[in-house]
Amino acid sequence: MYNTKTNNRHNVEFFPQIDRVLNEIFNTSINHIIDEKKINFSHPNANVRELKDRFVIDLAIPGLDKSDVKINVEKSILTISADKPEVEGQKFKLNEFKYGKFSRKFKLPETVVTDNITAELINGILSVTIHKRKEDIDNGPKEINIL
Numbered sequence: 001m002y003n004t005k006t007n008n009r010h011n012v013e014f015f016p017q018i019d020r021v022l023n024e025i026f027n028t029s030i031n032h033i034i035d036e037k038k039i040n041f042s043h044p045n046a047n048v049r050e051l052k053d054r055f056v057i058d059l060a061i062p063g064l065d066k067s068d069v070k071i072n073v074e075k076s077i078l079t080i081s082a083d084k085p086e087v088e089g090q091k092f093k094l095n096e097f098k099y100g101k102f103s104r105k106f107k108l109p110e111t112v113v114t115d116n117i118t119a120e121l122i123n124g125i126l127s128v129t130i131h132k133r134k135e136d137i138d139n140g141p142k143e144i145n146i147l
Helices: 016-026 030-036
Strands: 046-050 054-060 069-074 077-083 101-107 118-122 125-131
Touching: 046 101, 054 077, 077 125
Parallel strands: none
Antiparallel strands: 046 054, 054 125, 069 077, 077 101, 118 125
């Protein structure tokens, strides 16, 4: 079993043996690597669904308010971005919530109407709805009459 010991930044040393080996080989520690490669809120997970008459992009952004998020469209590129600074001046025993800046870009197909994009934020999921042009909605097979 591993003992935890206080560390100046992260309060614990997770695997002292691995930390020792890294220190011997690379002259660094796990905590230094974590600081350098700090996991940010830089790439929230997304789902893109295609329905008959629209596309829906769902983005997982827990802890953000709608005032933190910006959505814009330019030249068929939908950009969803946010900037929420981390809490300063608080002392944590454990701090796993990571915030900061993120920007996700989605190339929209030519079949959508960019004038009527809607978005809602419910329970940490941002849902952006992009409607298809009426003429591009697949209404299933059609019978063609012969003249």
